Amino acid sequence: MATDTALEHNADVQDGNLWEGGKAPFKASYGKLMMWYFLLSDAFTFAGFLISYGALRFSMPTWPVPDFVFKTAPFGVENAPLIFVTFMTFVLIVSSVTMVRAVQEGHRENKGGAVFWLLMTIIGGATFLSSQAWEWNNLIGKEGMSVTTNPFSNFDEGGKYLSAEELEKAGFQKVETESHGAAATYFLHPHAADVPDNRFFVKADHHGHSLAGKEFSAGNHYLITYNHSTHLYEHGAYLAESGQIKKEEFGPRAFGALFFFITGFHGFHVFSGVLFLTIIAVNVASGLYVKRRNGYEMVEKMGLYWHFVDLVWVFVFLVFYLL
Amino acid sequence: MAQLDYAEAKKVVLKGLLILGVVTMGEVFVALFGNGHIIHGFYLHKIVFYPVMIVLSLYKAYFIVYEFMHMRYEVKGLAMSVLLPTLLLVWAIIAFFQEGNSWHNRRELIKQKDQESVHSQPAPETGMLDDGRTYQIQ
Numbered sequence: 001m002a003t004d005t006a007l008e009h010n011a012d013v014q015d016g017n018l019w020e021g022g023k024a025p026f027k028a029s030y031g032k033l034m035m036w037y038f039l040l041s042d043a044f045t046f047a048g049f050l051i052s053y054g055a056l057r058f059s060m061p062t063w064p065v066p067d068f069v070f071k072t073a074p075f076g077v078e079n080a081p082l083i084f085v086t087f088m089t090f091v092l093i094v095s096s097v098t099m100v101r102a103v104q105e106g107h108r109e110n111k112g113g114a115v116f117w118l119l120m121t122i123i124g125g126a127t128f129l130s131s132q133a134w135e136w137n138n139l140i141g142k143e144g145m146s147v148t149t150n151p152f153s154n155f156d157e158g159g160k161y162l163s164a165e166e167l168e169k170a171g172f173q174k175v176e177t178e179s180h181g182a183a184a185t186y187f188l189h190p191h192a193a194d195v196p197d198n199r200f201f202v203k204a205d206h207h208g209h210s211l212a213g214k215e216f217s218a219g220n221h222y223l224i225t226y227n228h229s230t231h232l233y234e235h236g237a238y239l240a241e242s243g244q245i246k247k248e249e250f251g252p253r254a255f256g257a258l259f260f261f262i263t264g265f266h267g268f269h270v271f272s273g274v275l276f277l278t279i280i281a282v283n284v285a286s287g288l289y290v291k292r293r294n295g296y297e298m299v300e301k302m303g304l305y306w307h308f309v310d311l312v313w314v315f316v317f318l319v320f321y322l323l
Numbered sequence: 324m325a326q327l328d329y330a331e332a333k334k335v336v337l338k339g340l341l342i343l344g345v346v347t348m349g350e351v352f353v354a355l356f357g358n359g360h361i362i363h364g365f366y367l368h369k370i371v372f373y374p375v376m377i378v379l380s381l382y383k384a385y386f387i388v389y390e391f392m393h394m395r396y397e398v399k400g401l402a403m404s405v406l407l408p409t410l411l412l413v414w415a416i417i418a419f420f421q422e423g424n425s426w427h428n429r430r431e432l433i434k435q436k437d438q439e440s441v442h443s444q445p446a447p448e449t450g451m452l453d454d455g456r457t458y459q460i461q
Contacts (some may be wrong), residue, residue, distance in 0.1 A: 026401040036405050047412050051419045058423030067358050081360055086351045093343045100336050100391055108329065301340065307391045311384055318380040322354050323373060 029294070035301045039308045042269075046312050049265065051317050053258045064152035066321045068221035074134055074144075075240045085321045088131045089313065091193055092270075095124025096310040103303040106296030111284060114299055118281040121306065125274040132267050136260070142206065144226025144233060145256050151224035151233060153251030160242040161203040163212035167237055171244055172200060182229035187237065196233070200247045201225075203236030211236070224248050259320065266316050269309050276302055337391055343383055349380050 013131035018025040057063050067081035074084070098120035105113030139145045145152065164185075168174060175194065186199040197317055203211040216222075216238075225234045235247040264321060280302050283289060289296045353375055357367030389395045394402050 026398045026404075028401055030398065033401065036401065040405050040408060043409060044412070047409075047415065051412075051415055054416070055419040055423035055426075058420055059426035061427070061430065065358070066359065067354060081358075082354060086347065089347050093340065093347065096343075096387070096391055097336055097340045100339065101333075104329065104332050104336070159422055174421055196357055254425045280389065304392055310391075311387045314380050314387070318350075318376060322376045322380075 026266070029297060032297065032301055035304050039304060042078075042308065046262075046265070046315070049258075050315055053262060053319055056252075056254045056258065060254075062154045062156065063250065064150065064255055065154065065221050066249050066323070069152050070135075070321055072138055082321055084131070085317065088135075089317055091124055091128045091131065092310050092313050095121050095128065096307055098124060099303050099306045103296075103300050106289070106299035107286070109290065109295065111287065111290070114296060115281055115285050118277055118284065118299070120240060122274055122277050122281065123245055125270050125277065125306075129267060129270055129274065132263065132270075136241065136263075139259075142226075143223060145200055145259075147257045147260055148253060150251040150253055150255040152255065153222060153224075153249065155218055155220050155222065156221075157240050157242060158215070158217040159238040159246070160215045161212050162237045162239055162245065163210070164202050166212075166239075167200060167202070167245075172237075172245075175199075176189045179230040182227075184227070184230040184232055186232075186234075190293075199232075199235065200237035200245070201234035203238070203248075204234065222248050224250065250285075262316060263320065266309070266312055269312065273302075273306055273309050277306070335390060339386065342386055346379050346383050350376060353379075 001103065003191050070085055071081040072078055072084070073080050073087075074246075077083070100119050102114050102117035102121060105117055143151065162170075164174070164187075166189045171190060173190055174185065175188055177187050178184065188194060188198055188200070192198040203214070205211060206225060222236070224236070226232075227234055233250075235249070237245060237247050240246050280298055284296065284299065289298055292298075352361075353372070355361050355365070356365070357372045359366050388406075394405075
């Protein structure tokens with residue numbers, strides 16, 4: 001009786017003073033808690049990037065429209081707005097789900113199950129990275145977007161693309177020259193210097209089909225065609241509703257830098273995640289975590305990181321592709 | 324709250340896959356519908372479009388943190404020490420979007436000033452002599 005009372009008394013003191021040492025007040029190990037705080041700080045880093053994207057976007061009169069910029073997919077699909085990035089999002093969601101399964105199997109100390117689901121997660125991460133590599137390659141290599149050059153923008157007034165004859169009739173001088181070993185044709189105002197800023201081109205798409213005569217209205221999107229043989233951006237010439245002959249201008253310069261930096265930073269997280277998942281899968285397979293007798297907590301910590309990568313993608317997907 | 328047993332936990336996984344998948348499909352559908360890809364020429368107003376997107380994404384974020392990252396089953400103090408600091412971002416968003424808006428206004432002002440031209444004759448030059456009266460310079 002006396003001992004019972006003493007124990008109860010002792011328990012009361014312990015509950016009231018969780019922070020006096022000897023106990024884990026958050027019922028989480030040091031490693032897990034620090035993983036949470038690392039993720040919190042990483043969330044602030046990503047939030048800083050995404051908020052700067054928002055601030056710069058707010059500061060521009062026009063901004064490239066996502067369902068126009070991201071409308072290509074592998075295997076020659078050209079008019080599928082957002083479909084490929086939706087696929088990438090699904091890959092990441094599925095890899096998050098397989099990670100949850102790996103953590104569950106880890107809790108049961110089921111080595112085979114944990115290794116299997118970790119491998120599934122690694123495959124998901126690698127698929128996501130390959131998809132992103134394709135997306136970047138398409139944007140940089142085919143469409144000519146770079147950190148400093150953004151060929152995507154919107155018309156601020158309606159108009160009609162002009163043909164070579166119409167440009168010559170309007171007094172433009174035809175220039176036939178050579179660039180990187182390929183024939184290039186463009187038009188200049190009389191007496192205007194032959195510098196990239198002054199060159200007017202007859203609008204053609206990436207397959208070389210002329211779009212002269214095509215009409216568009218204010219707010220419509222365009223992509224300045226990058227010619228891969230001449231290495232020139234072909235700024236399409238058009239007759240604007242105001243009566244002036246204009247050419248397509250580059251879009252907000254910040255777009256490329258923000259896109260490549262933010263999706264690149266996220267991709268780097270996925271890449272490091274795949275590396276760490278591999279290390280942990282090897283450790284699980286070698287039986288290292290069985291000895292620790294903590295329900296494969298290392299898998300759980302890695303799971304937190306992996307879900308966070310998915311969580312960040314939710315917001316990257318929101319600001320770059322949906323809004 | 325206690326941890327779920329194994330069978331229940333597996334069910335949560337399947338539920339999670341369905342919820343995240345359906346919400347993502349919903350977002351993409353709204354994005355395409357709102358930008359005139361499904362009904363040609365139909366556009367959702369930004370006042371409807373933006374909040375729908377943001378709320379759906381925040382729901383996905385909540386689900387990932389609470390179910391997949393097990394925040395629901397952690398001690399309240401841990402959850403609060405991680406989640407409450409993110410409220411600071413609310414201010415960051417307000418402040419930087421306000422800043423972006425101000426840059427926008429300045430760009431517009433500069434553009435407007437650049438296009439200004441003087442049509443009238445310049446005002447005649449004036450000078451001042453020692454007596455304090457102004458005289459036109461001929």
